Amino acid sequence: MKSVTVSQTGEPRVRTGVPGSPDYDVTIIGAGPYGLSAAAHLKAKGLGVRVFGEPMEFWANTMPEGMLLRSPRVASNLSDPDAAFTLDAYQAASGEEPSAPVSLKTFVEYGRWFQHQLGSSLEKTTVTQVTRQSGTYSLTLENGNVVRSRRVVVAAGIGPFCRKPSVFRDLPPEQVSHCYEGRKISELKKMRVAVIGAGQSALESAAILHEAGGEVEVIARIPQLRFIGQHEWLHNLGPISKMLYSPHDIGPAGISRMVASPGFMYYVPLGLKDKIRARAIRPAGARWLPTRLQPVKISTGRTIRTAQSVRGEIRLTLDDGTERRVDHVLCGTGYNVDIARYKFLSRELIAATEQLNGYPKLTAGLASSVPGLHFIGAPAARSFGPLLQFVCGTEFTAKELTSYIARNRASVL
Numbered sequence: 298m299k300s301v302t303v304s305q306t307g308e309p310r311v312r313t314g315v316p317g318s319p320d321y322d323v324t325i326i327g328a329g330p331y332g333l334s335a336a337a338h339l340k341a342k343g344l345g346v347r348v349f350g351e352p353m354e355f356w357a358n359t360m361p362e363g364m365l366l367r368s369p370r371v372a373s374n375l376s377d378p379d380a381a382f383t384l385d386a387y388q389a390a391s392g393e394e395p396s397a398p399v400s401l402k403t404f405v406e407y408g409r410w411f412q413h414q415l416g417s418s419l420e421k422t423t424v425t426q427v428t429r430q431s432g433t434y435s436l437t438l439e440n441g442n443v444v445r446s447r448r449v450v451v452a453a454g455i456g457p458f459c460r461k462p463s464v465f466r467d468l469p470p471e472q473v474s475h476c477y478e479g480r481k482i483s484e485l486k487k488m489r490v491a492v493i494g495a496g497q498s499a500l501e502s503a504a505i506l507h508e509a510g511g512e513v514e515v516i517a518r519i520p521q522l523r524f525i526g527q528h529e530w531l532h533n534l535g536p537i538s539k540m541l542y543s544p545h546d547i548g549p550a551g552i553s554r555m556v557a558s559p560g561f562m563y564y565v566p567l568g569l570k571d572k573i574r575a576r577a578i579r580p581a582g583a584r585w586l587p588t589r590l591q592p593v594k595i596s597t598g599r600t601i602r603t604a605q606s607v608r609g610e611i612r613l614t615l616d617d618g619t620e621r622r623v624d625h626v627l628c629g630t631g632y633n634v635d636i637a638r639y640k641f642l643s644r645e646l647i648a649a650t651e652q653l654n655g656y657p658k659l660t661a662g663l664a665s666s667v668p669g670l671h672f673i674g675a676p677a678a679r680s681f682g683p684l685l686q687f688v689c690g691t692e693f694t695a696k697e698l699t700s701y702i703a704r705n706r707a708s709v710l
Contacts, residue, residue: 318445319433319434319445319446319447320345320347320444320445320446321345321346321347321444321445321446321447322339322344322345322346322446322447322448322702322706323339323344323345323346323347323446323447323448323449323450323702324346324347324348324349324434324436324444324446324448324449324450325339325346325347325348325349325449325450325452326349326350326424326427326436326449326450326451326452326453326641327348327349327350327451327452327453327454327674328348328349328350328351328352328353328354328412328419328421328452329350329352329353329354329355329356329408329452329454329674330353330375330408330688330691331452331454331673331674331690331691331694331695332348332350332450332452332673333348333352333375333408333411333412333415334375334376334377334691334692334694334695335450335452335673335691335694335695335698335699336348336415336418336419337375337376337377337378337382337411337415337695338376338377338378338695338696338698338699339695339698339699339702340415340418341377341378341699342699342702342703344702344703344706346418347418347419347420347444347446348418348419348420349419349420349422349423349424349436349438350419350421350422350423350453351421352408352409352412352419352421353404353405353408353409355454355455355456355477356401356404356405356408357405358479359456359477359478359479360401360476360477360479361401361476361482361498361501361502361505362401362481362482362483362505363400363401363482363505363508364400364401364501364505365398365399365400365401365501365583365585366398366399366400366401366404366688367398367497367525367582367583368399368545368546368687368688368689369397369398369544369545369546370384370385370395370397370398370399371544371545372544372545372546372547372687372688372689373399373404373688373689374688374689374691374692375407375408375411375688375691376691376692376694376695376696377411377415382410382411382414382415384399384403384404384407387406387407387410387411388403388407390410391406391410398583398585420438422438422439422440423438423439423641424436424437424438424439424641425437425438425439425640425641426641426643427449427641427642427643427646428643428645428646429643429645429646429667429669429670432668432669433445433446433447434446434447434448434449434669434670436449447669448669448670448671448702449669449670449671450671450672450673450698451636451639451642451670451671451672451673451676452673452674453639453641453674454674454675455477455632455634455674455675456477457635457638457639457640458632458633458634458635458638458675459475459477459478459628459632460475460628460630460631460632460633461473461475461628461630462493462601462628462630464601464602464603464604465601465604465626465628467604467605467606468604468606468611468626469606472606472611472624472625472626473604473611473625473626473627473628474625474626474627474628475627475628475629475630476494476498476499476502476627476628476629477498477632480627482505482506482509482511483509485506485509485511485625485627486506486509486510486511487510487511488511488512488623488624488625489511489512489610489622489623489624489625490506490511490512490513490514490623490624490625490626490627491513491514491516491611491613491621491623491625491626491627492506492513492514492515492516492627492629493516493517493601493626493627493628493629493630494515494517494580494628494629494630494631495515495517495518495519495522495523495580495581495582495597495629496580496581496582496629496631497581497582497583497586498629498631499515499517499580499627499628499629499630500515500522500582500586500590500629501582501583501586502627502629503515503590503593503629504586504589504590504593506627507589507592507593508589513593513594514593514594514595514596514621514623515590515593515594515595515596516596516599516601516613516615516621517580517595517596517597517598517599518597518598518599518600519580519597519598520597520598521597521598522581522582522590522595522597523579523580523581523582524581524582524583524584524586524587525546525581525582525583525584526546526584540554541553541554542554543556543557545557545684545687545689547577547578547683547684547687547689548573548576548577548578548683549576549577552573552576552577553577555573555682556573556574556577556682556683556684557684558682559681559682559684559685559690559693559694559697560681560693560697562681562682562684563680563681563682565682567653567679570679570682571679573682573683574678574679574682574683577682577683578683578686580631596615599615599616599617600615600616601613601614601615601616602614602615602616604626609624610622610623610624611623611624611625611626613626632675633655634655634656634675634676634678634679635655636650636652636655636656636657636672636676637655646667646670649666649667650665650666650667650670651665651666653679653680654679656676656677656678656679656680657672657676657677657680658679658680659671659672659677659680659681660680661697661701662697662698662700662701662702662705663677663680663681663694663697663698663701664701671698673685673694673698674686674690674694677694681693
């Protein structure tokens with residue numbers, strides 16, 4: 298195994314310092330919106346930073362083709378210290394006409410442009426294992442190289458956390474998939490597809506599939522579908538509306554303002570915080586989806602009792618006794634955070650990390666109970682609230698993380 302080191306600017310060079318000294322101040326695992334934003338802020342503080350991962354990989358390769366972002370434009374910016382590299386700045390530089398909602402393709406290209414503009418010290422490779430010994434982290438890369446770091450920031454996203462109902466566990470993988478697994482719409486458009494769920498991923502996937510020519514049915518257990526902005530009048534009360542809603546558009550009146558302040562949410566008792574989080578992100582579709590879903594068959598108030606693969610098709614039995622026969626089941630059933638599913642973290646690190654039902658328990662600086670190990674993005678939502686499950690949480694996260702690390706450069710033990 299070969300080890301490398303870097304200068305304080307983050308550029309690789311041959312190690313010349315004290316034997317065993319770290320190569321980096323901070324390494325970031327993951328190059329999505331959170332990882333790229335954190336790198337931008339940390340580098341601006343003069344820290345030696347290295348990001349590992351393919352820029353915007355999860356968004357580019359696993360999200361539904363043709364997707365539009367549910368978040369408004371103002372809540373779709375990555376974060377840099379000068380707020381110079383916004384979505385507006387990208388579209389102005391690229392000559393693309395601003396639009397709303399923002400397309401997945403535009404957002405992916407914006408993220409890659411963001412990374413290029415900031416020159417983040419990024420290596421397009423996979424980290425296969427992270428271990429800690431004597432206060433320093435060792436990261437083994439897929440090519441066998443090993444780098445050492447004072448701190449590790451996990452920004453690896455939700456890819457490993459996809460949730461599929463247990464009723465589908467006996468179906469072969471070619472007959473059941475999750476909306477976040479990258480199944481191409483072109484592979485499903487000539488099939489009969491049952492889409493399970495009532496959130497944005499399920500409803501938008503159903504709309505896209507129908508528009509591509511597929512035979513689609515949405516099956517949801519809630520009695521009626523929900524859509525954001527159904528009480529439009531509450532958004533048109535001038536200063537009162539600004540008191541009730543944040544620009545991020547996450548959660549109903551009042552709750553929207555609370556979750557927009559992760560620093561406040563951190564101090565809310567866990568039980569109440571969980572209730573607020575559940576209410577803020579309950580399954581709902583974007584306000585522009587109902588028209589697109591009008592021609593789609595939708596069955597609400599129903600659950601799947603059994604799912605069997607019979608002679609190449611899937612036989613679904615619902616709780617009302619009716620049957621459906623389809624070619625594929627597409628689950629838009631969200632995800633369950635469980636950091637033990639991050640295969641690159643050693644079992645020792647997982648065991649040493651204090652958890653809240655799979656979420657890491659975090660303190661100031663999004664720091665875990667293991668010194669120098671930080672988690673950002675969705676895994677931080679149990680501690681800091683649901684804003685960190687959305688792109689708009691990158692600003693708070695990058696500033697909080699950077700401020701903490703800058704204050705504690707020499708205190709990792």
